[in-house]
Amino acid sequence: MTEMVYGTAPMRVGEPILPKWWRTIDKWSMISVLLLFGIGLLLGLAASPPLAARNGFAPFHYVERQAIFGITALMAMFITSMMSPTLVRRLATLGFAAAFVALAFLPLFGTDFGKGAVRWYSLGFASLQPSEFLKPGFVVAAAWMMAASQEINGPPGIRISLVLAVVIVGFLAMQPDFGQACLVLFGWGVMYFVAGAPMLLMIGMAATVFLGGMVAYNASEHFARRIDGFLSPDVDPTTQLGYATNAIREGGFFGVGVGGGEVKWSLPDAHTDFIIAVAAEEYGLVLVCVIIALYATIVLRSLGRLVRERDPFIRLAGTGLAAMFGVQAMINMGVAVRLLPAKGMTLPFVSYGGSSLIAGGIALGMLLAFTRARPQGEIGDILRGRPR
Amino acid sequence: MIRTPLRPLARILQAREKGENTDAIERENLRIRHEQMRDDARRRAEGRLLVLGGLFFLAFSVIGLRMGVLASTEPEEPRAAVAGASIVAQRADIVDRTGRILATNLETHSLYAQPPQMVDPIQAARELAAIFPDLEEERLIKDFTGPRKFLWIKKKISPEQKQAVHDIGEPGLLFGPREMRLYPNGKLAAHILGGASFGREGVHAAEVVGVAGVEKTFDQWLRDPANGGAPLELSLDLTVQAAAERVLWGGMKLMNAKGAASVLMDVHTGEIISMVSLPNFDPNERPRPPARGDAADSPLFNRAVQGLYELGSTFKIFAAAQAIELGLVNPDTMIDTKGPLRWGRFAIRDFHNYGPELSVSKVIVKSSNIGTARMAMDIGAERQRTFLKKLGLLDPTPVELVEATTSQPLLPPNWSELSAMTISYGHGLSSSPLHLASAYASLLNGGRSVAPTLLKQTGPRKGERIVSGEVSAQARQMLRRVVTEGTASFGEVPGYRVGGKTGTADKPMPRGGYYDDRVIATFASVFPADAPRYVLIVSLDEPVETSGAEPRRTAGWTAVPVAAEMITRVAPLLGLRPQIEPEPMTGVTLTAN
Numbered sequence: 001m002t003e004m005v006y007g008t009a010p011m012r013v014g015e016p017i018l019p020k021w022w023r024t025i026d027k028w029s030m031i032s033v034l035l036l037f038g039i040g041l042l043l044g045l046a047a048s049p050p051l052a053a054r055n056g057f058a059p060f061h062y063v064e065r066q067a068i069f070g071i072t073a074l075m076a077m078f079i080t081s082m083m084s085p086t087l088v089r090r091l092a093t094l095g096f097a098a099a100f101v102a103l104a105f106l107p108l109f110g111t112d113f114g115k116g117a118v119r120w121y122s123l124g125f126a127s128l129q130p131s132e133f134l135k136p137g138f139v140v141a142a143a144w145m146m147a148a149s150q151e152i153n154g155p156p157g158i159r160i161s162l163v164l165a166v167v168i169v170g171f172l173a174m175q176p177d178f179g180q181a182c183l184v185l186f187g188w189g190v191m192y193f194v195a196g197a198p199m200l201l202m203i204g205m206a207a208t209v210f211l212g213g214m215v216a217y218n219a220s221e222h223f224a225r226r227i228d229g230f231l232s233p234d235v236d237p238t239t240q241l242g243y244a245t246n247a248i249r250e251g252g253f254f255g256v257g258v259g260g261g262e263v264k265w266s267l268p269d270a271h272t273d274f275i276i277a278v279a280a281e282e283y284g285l286v287l288v289c290v291i292i293a294l295y296a297t298i299v300l301r302s303l304g305r306l307v308r309e310r311d312p313f314i315r316l317a318g319t320g321l322a323a324m325f326g327v328q329a330m331i332n333m334g335v336a337v338r339l340l341p342a343k344g345m346t347l348p349f350v351s352y353g354g355s356s357l358i359a360g361g362i363a364l365g366m367l368l369a370f371t372r373a374r375p376q377g378e379i380g381d382i383l384r385g386r387p388r
Numbered sequence: 389m390i391r392t393p394l395r396p397l398a399r400i401l402q403a404r405e406k407g408e409n410t411d412a413i414e415r416e417n418l419r420i421r422h423e424q425m426r427d428d429a430r431r432r433a434e435g436r437l438l439v440l441g442g443l444f445f446l447a448f449s450v451i452g453l454r455m456g457v458l459a460s461t462e463p464e465e466p467r468a469a470v471a472g473a474s475i476v477a478q479r480a481d482i483v484d485r486t487g488r489i490l491a492t493n494l495e496t497h498s499l500y501a502q503p504p505q506m507v508d509p510i511q512a513a514r515e516l517a518a519i520f521p522d523l524e525e526e527r528l529i530k531d532f533t534g535p536r537k538f539l540w541i542k543k544k545i546s547p548e549q550k551q552a553v554h555d556i557g558e559p560g561l562l563f564g565p566r567e568m569r570l571y572p573n574g575k576l577a578a579h580i581l582g583g584a585s586f587g588r589e590g591v592h593a594a595e596v597v598g599v600a601g602v603e604k605t606f607d608q609w610l611r612d613p614a615n616g617g618a619p620l621e622l623s624l625d626l627t628v629q630a631a632a633e634r635v636l637w638g639g640m641k642l643m644n645a646k647g648a649a650s651v652l653m654d655v656h657t658g659e660i661i662s663m664v665s666l667p668n669f670d671p672n673e674r675p676r677p678p679a680r681g682d683a684a685d686s687p688l689f690n691r692a693v694q695g696l697y698e699l700g701s702t703f704k705i706f707a708a709a710q711a712i713e714l715g716l717v718n719p720d721t722m723i724d725t726k727g728p729l730r731w732g733r734f735a736i737r738d739f740h741n742y743g744p745e746l747s748v749s750k751v752i753v754k755s756s757n758i759g760t761a762r763m764a765m766d767i768g769a770e771r772q773r774t775f776l777k778k779l780g781l782l783d784p785t786p787v788e789l790v791e792a793t794t795s796q797p798l799l800p801p802n803w804s805e806l807s808a809m810t811i812s813y814g815h816g817l818s819s820s821p822l823h824l825a826s827a828y829a830s831l832l833n834g835g836r837s838v839a840p841t842l843l844k845q846t847g848p849r850k851g852e853r854i855v856s857g858e859v860s861a862q863a864r865q866m867l868r869r870v871v872t873e874g875t876a877s878f879g880e881v882p883g884y885r886v887g888g889k890t891g892t893a894d895k896p897m898p899r900g901g902y903y904d905d906r907v908i909a910t911f912a913s914v915f916p917a918d919a920p921r922y923v924l925i926v927s928l929d930e931p932v933e934t935s936g937a938e939p940r941r942t943a944g945w946t947a948v949p950v951a952a953e954m955i956t957r958v959a960p961l962l963g964l965r966p967q968i969e970p971e972p973m974t975g976v977t978l979t980a981n
Contacts, residue, residue, distance in 0.1 A: 150429060152418060194436050196429065248455065249463035285459040289452055296448040303441040307434050310426055315433055319440070326444050330451060337454040 006375045021082050024372040029301050032294040033077065033349065033364055037070050039279075039291060040350035047264045047271040047278040048352060062271065062352055069354045073361030080365025081372070085314050088369050089144055095362075096137025102130035103171050117175045120355075131172060131180045132359035136321060136366055138168060139187050143317035146195045150312055158195070161188065179331070179345045183324055190323040191316045243267050244277040244336045248288075255284030271352040273344045276336045291350070292333070298364075299326035305371040318370035321363055395421075478567065479596050480610045481619040482581065482603075484626040485659075485844045491581055491603070491671075493596075494570040497550050497563040499542040500591065503532045506560030515556045516541065519549060532560075543586060543594075544568050564591045569603075571671045577629050579665045579690040580622070580789065580842060583674035599674065600688070602842060604790045621844040623659035628652065631957045632662040636926070639950030640666050643909075643931035649691035650954065651825040651925045655914065656848040658829065658838035660787070661922065661962070663822070665691040694791050696798055696818040697927065700891030700943075701875075702912040703814035704760045708752050709831055709863045710775045711763040713855040719749045719862055723759040731806050736761050752866045753874035755890065757813045764812035765805065772808050778837060778854050779827040781819050787840045795820050814891055821925045824912055828923045832867075832914045835860040868917040875944040879913060881955045883966020888913030888924075888951070890943035895930070906930045909943035911951045921964065926951040 006024075041063065048062035080088065102121070110118040113127070120127040142161035149157030165188040172181035193202065217224050247263035250256060261281040264270040270278050280288050302322040309315040325348055332347040334340035346353055348360045394400045395417050400410045482491040506512060509532035517525035520542065531539055544566060545553070553561055569584035582601020586594040596611075598604035606620055632650055640648040652662045669675055669687040678686045684695065711717045722745045728735040742754050751759030764772060776782055782799060785792050798818035800807040810816040822840055830837040834857045836850035855863070867887030871879045875890045891910040894902035910927040914920050931946035932939045940946070959966075 150425065152421060152425075190440065194433050194440070196432050196436075245458060246463045248458040249461050252459050280455065280459065285456055288455050288459075292448050292452045292455070296445065299444050299448075300441050303437050303444070307437045307441075310430055312426065312429055312433075315430070315437075319437065323440065323444075326448075330444075330447050333451050333455075337451060337458055339451060339454055 006373060017082060021372075024374065025081060025368055026301055026305060026371045029298045029364075029371065030081075030368060032297045034074070036291070036294050036349040037074065039287070039294075040275075040352075041066060041070065043275050043279050043350060044271065044352055046259060046261060046282050047275055050264050051271055065354070066352055066357070069357045073349075073357045075361075076358060077361040077365035077368070080362055081368035083369050085311070085317075085370060088366050089140055089313065089317070092137050092140035092366060093144065095133060096141045099130045099134035099137050100168070102128075103134055103168070106130065106171070107174065117177055119175050119177055126354050129355035129359075131175075131177060132355040133362070134168065135180070135184060135187070135324060136359065136363035138164070138184060139191070139320035139324060139363075140317045140366065142188055143191055143313055143320055146191060146316050147311075147313035150195070158192065161191075183328060183345075186327055187320045187324045191320045194319045195312070195316055240267055240269070240274065241335075241338060244274045245338060247274075247277040247281040248337065251281040251284045253285045255280070255282050255287070258282055269344070272346050273332065273351070274336055275347055275351050276333050280336075295326060295329045298322070298367075302367055302371050305373075308376055309370075310376045314370045318367060321367040321370070325360075325363065325367070478611065478613065479569065479584075480612075480615055480617060482610075482622060483619045484622055484624045484629075485661075486625065487619075487621075488626045489572055490577060490622065490624070490626070491569060491571050491584075493567050496544050496546070496566050496568050498540065498566045498589075498594070499545050499550075499553060500538065500540050500562055500564060501532065502538055502560050502562060503534070504537055504560070506532055506558060508558065509533050509560070512556055512558040512561060515558075516553070516561075519552045540589075543589075562591075564593075566594055567596060569596055569672075573626065573630075574672070575668050575670050576626070576633060577624055577663075578668045578671045579688075579692070579791075580624065580663055581671050582790075583671040585674070600791070601671075601789055605788045622842050623654075623657075623661065623844045624663075624842070625661050625961070628958050628961050629662040629664070631961060632954055633664045633666075633668075635954040635957055636664050636950065637666055639926075639953065640928065640931075643928055643933055643946045643950065645928040645931040645946070646685075647691055647695075647929035648950075649695060649821045649925075649927045649929075650951075651692050651821050651923075652954075652958065653825045653829050653840060653923045655829040655833035655838065655920045655923050656850065657845040658826065658841050658849055659845050660822075660825075660840055660842050662958075663692050665689070665693075665695075690789070690791050691927070691929070692821045692925075693785070693787065693789055694795050695820055695927075695929075696795060697820070697908045697910075698815050698818050698893040698896070699821075699824050699910050699912075699927070700814040700893035700908070701755045701757075702824060702889045702891035702910050703812065703817070704752055704755065705863055705867060705889050706776065706779065706827070706831065707760045707763045707767065707772070707812040708748055708866065709855055709859055710767055710772065711748070712862060713859045714767065714771070716766050717748050717763065719866060720747050722747055723751055723756075723762055725751070725756050725759045725762075727758050729758045729761055729809075731809065734806060736809065749866050749869060752889065753869050755870075755875050760812045761809035764808045767808070767812075769803050769805055769808040772811065773803055775854075776811075776817075776827075778852070779830055780837065780839070781817070781823050781827050785820070785822050785826060785840055787822060788842045792822070797823060814893060821910070821927045824910070825923050825925045828912050828914060828925070830854055832860055832864050832920050832923065834920075864914060864917045864920060867914060871913075871917075875942070876911060876913075876948045878944065878949045879911065879952045881915070881952050881959070883968070884955055884959050884964065885916040885918055885967075885969050886913050886952070886955055887915070887917035888948075890948060892942045892944075905941070907941045909941065909947040911943050911947040913951055913955070915955055915959065916964070916967070918969070922962065924951060924955060924958075926954065 044063045044066045045060065049059040052059055052061045106118055109121065111120055111122045112118045113120060119131065120129050142164065145155070145157030145161045148154045165184055168184050169181040172184065243263055243266050247261065259282065261278055263281050264278050267274050267277065276288065279291065299322050302318060306315050306318045309318065328345055328348050331340060331345045346356050348356065399413055403410050403413055479493055481489060484490055503509060510529055513525050513528035513532055516528055517523050550563060571581060580601050582598060582603040584596050584598050584603050587597040588595045598607040598610065602620065602622065609615065610620060632652060636648050636650050648666045650664045651660065653660050667687045675687060677688055683689055689695070712719065724744065725738070725742050725746050726744050727741065728737045736757050738756050738758055742756050746754060746756055746759055782797055784795050800816050807816050826838060826840040831854065835855040836853050838850055864887050867889055868885060870876050870889055871886050876888050879886050879888055889912050891912065893908045894904065895906040895908060896902055908927060908929060909931050910925065913924045915922055915924070926947045928947050928950065932941055933945045
């Protein structure tokens with residue numbers, strides 16, 4: 001009865017998948033993702049021609065590639081979002097295992113493309129960054145273990161997932177890629193928090209970090225200088241950060257106009273890490289606010305739908321995916337406005353990059369699959385007179 | 389085996405009694421408990437998810453607000469970092485006693501190249517070689533077209549040169565701000581200041597480090613920002629130093645000497661007012677130390693501090709003063725001067741035969757080796773050694789120059805009676821002119837030891853007593869008589885009552901023995917002799933005075949006139965007024981002998 005009301009149970013055998021999907025999907029989030037991808041293409045038109053010129057390609061070479069990758073990513077997202085949570089869990093766990101092996105063998109077979117960090121497998125026509133695929137896989141696998149640990153007679157899932165997280169962080173730190181390592185740790189922490197970490201432990205950890213920071217600030221001159229440099233209000237306008245800040249100021253509220261931006265010519269990472277600066281310069285604060293609002297919509301709506309979720313695994317996995325997605329966007333934008341110390345991180349779905357785009361598509365597909373409306377036994381609650 | 393409790397126990401036991409399968413009951417119970425746990429977990433997670441959502445909302449809002457704040461402010465013009473931002477004048481100035489600048493800093497630029505950024509390396513190399521004649525075009529072309537990504541071209545360039553390099557218009561030629569050390573007086577006081585060079589170098593700044601002289605001695609102090617830019621005040625007087633250098637240079641040329649040194653010291657404070665060593669160099673372009681040959685012939689060699697010479701008869705006054713102080717003689721005691729004085733196989737002779745005996749004063753005035761040696765025999769080796777040690781002649785001088793610490797006087801390995809006799813007239817012990825200056829100052833300032841210093845002092849700095857004030861006065865009187873009636877008659881400067889002692893020492897040959905045509909001529913003087921203020925040492929290396937029929941090398945003909953000219957020039961600068969000499973205080977009758 002309940003399932004018939006909510007429509008996840010087939011009313012008749014062989015109910016079409018698409019209508020069911022359309023009914024249950026979180027349409028706001030999905031539209032936000034599509035808009036973000038569209039904005040990414042739009043900004044790619046502005047930001048990538050200088051790079052193409054440097055590398056000797058046609059002006060919109062990177063935009064075309066981005067479109068191809070993006071369509072692949074959207075297809076991956078749609079297909080993933082149509083799967084049931086159990087199928088997602090199984091496939092993601094398998095994918096996680098594959099990505100983990102790929103990550104472990106990176107020092108042997110990977111390349112660094114002359115950038116100093118071995119993060120990629122070169123496939124000839126494109127490159128593959130296993131850590132991008134590892135992140136969503138890890139979140140799902142860890143959520144599964146945490147959820148299992150809450151069952152009676154369940155395995156010690158929290159401990160196992162923590163060990164996994166530490167091993168992954170170790171591999172990532174070896175590359176080195178501290179940004180991704182932090183993201184993985186953060187994702188695990190958020191899931192642990194939602195899974196019911198003891199409050200005392202949380203407060204203790206926060207206090208330890210704070211005290212450690214204070215001690216490091218007082219004891220280490222180097223650390224103190226970095227923090228002071230970050231806190232000081234003026235920024236050297238000849239650094240990447242300085243150019244990005246200036247671009248945001250130059251743009252003002254409505255931007256200097258399409259194609260009129262200058263910052264893309266001076267920033268080597270204009271199409272990836274500092275794409276928000278290009279957006280701010282050419283389209284102004286308006287577009288930046290739209291972008292922020294889109295990210296906030298995805299994260300907040302997902303979290304809101306997960307509040308009502310009854311299945312611990314779905315709740316944890318969805319939270320982890322949403323939080324990681326949101327934090328990555330926040331770090332990227334936070335660096336550009338100097339709220340955070342400099343750290344290279346892409347803006348999901350907007351920055352140029354094949355691996356991150358496709359992996360992002362899969363991750364969001366999983367998130368959409370987890371946030372689909374499904375029966376939460378609410379009628380049962382009401383009938384039993386339990387408050388909810 | 390882990391025993392799992394049976395729940396719900398009552399129902400299971402009942403079912404067992406009836407022989408039913410209990411699995412279904414257990415499963416049902418587990419399902420209900422899971423259901424309850426999930427409800428609990430969801431309730432707990434609800435709160436936490438809301439907190440998480442709130443945090444995310446807050447963070448996104450902060451980023452949005454920050455974007456808004458940034459968007460509403462004015463952009464800054466991107467500029468290269470201001471030249472002096474990271475290297476403000478860090479090294480303290482060095483000034484003389486009246487505050488005139490001896491060493492300061494100048495902002496300039498270094499020139500470096502980044503060949504990968506070059507548009508036309510060949511053209512750039514050609515034009516650079518035209519601007520800087522010391523650069524070789526082929527070498528530059530090789531560097532610019534080779535694999536190097538970075539190279540220094542010039543450490544310091546002038547503004548005109550910088551503009552000329554700008555005009556080449558080559559983007560691969562770049563300038564780094566530099567603070568360089570500037571010695572505006574050129575060669576003046578070169579040996580004292582020493583020089584500075586770049587230590588660790590970066591594109592945006594370079595460290596200036598002292599390499600010699602006070603720049604090296606006080607390197608830490610000069611660099612210490614805690615001094616708040618206070619300059620280092622030296623005891624030197626720039627005008628006196630300039631006059632002394634000029635006179636000494638002229639004297640060196642006139643006397644055909646290959647080198648010269650002078651030290652002018654305040655007898656009460658030990659302050660070195662001027663110190664000259666010739667030949668000298670320009671600390672702005674400090675030459676490289678010679679790879680071959682004698683280091684003592686390099687212009688970098690500070691003869692006044694590092695040059696260890698047997699300073700000859702100038703030492704005689706020490707023997708006479710000690711003998712008087714010990715009560716062995718008084719200035720009028722007659723000393724046997726019959727020569728030669730034999731000691732074992734060694735014979736001591738005088739330059740002239742001065743007759744069978746001379747008074748102590750006359751021994752000094754006539755510069756009798758035999759008479760001095762006899763006094764030294766009476767004093768004894770041990771007491772002589774103690775006395776010279778108190779005068780600072782046996783140890784490196786404590787003056788604030790890195791070069792001074794290694795200038796250990798050369799002493800006889802075994803201080804025998806014979807050594808005592810030869811040392812009494814200045815042979816067998818090598819010391820620097822600065823040693824002699826501080827020993828004279830200690831002996832003649834009233835008899836209290838002073839240490840030489842290059843730092844400006846506020847008052848007298850006198851140490852332990854060496855001789856009584858009376859002996860000190862008698863020594864000065866004897867030295868005055870050397871000028872009025874003895875070997876240093878050219879040393880008279882009207883109104884300044886110069887007293888002093890000449891010394892002419894044969895130079896030792898590298899393989900032992902002495903040259904008979906190469907001397908170190910020294911004049912050690914004090915003025916005014918009746919109220920001592922300054923000690924002046926002038927030392928000429930291998931002088932020959934050729935105005936007469938035969939070449940003359942003695943100090944009386946070479947070092948003394950130079951010293952007299954120096955005092956003539958310098959005394960008024962020091963604020964001394966010429967005065968009529970007071971009558972001799974003791975009743976010495978100047979009878980012909």
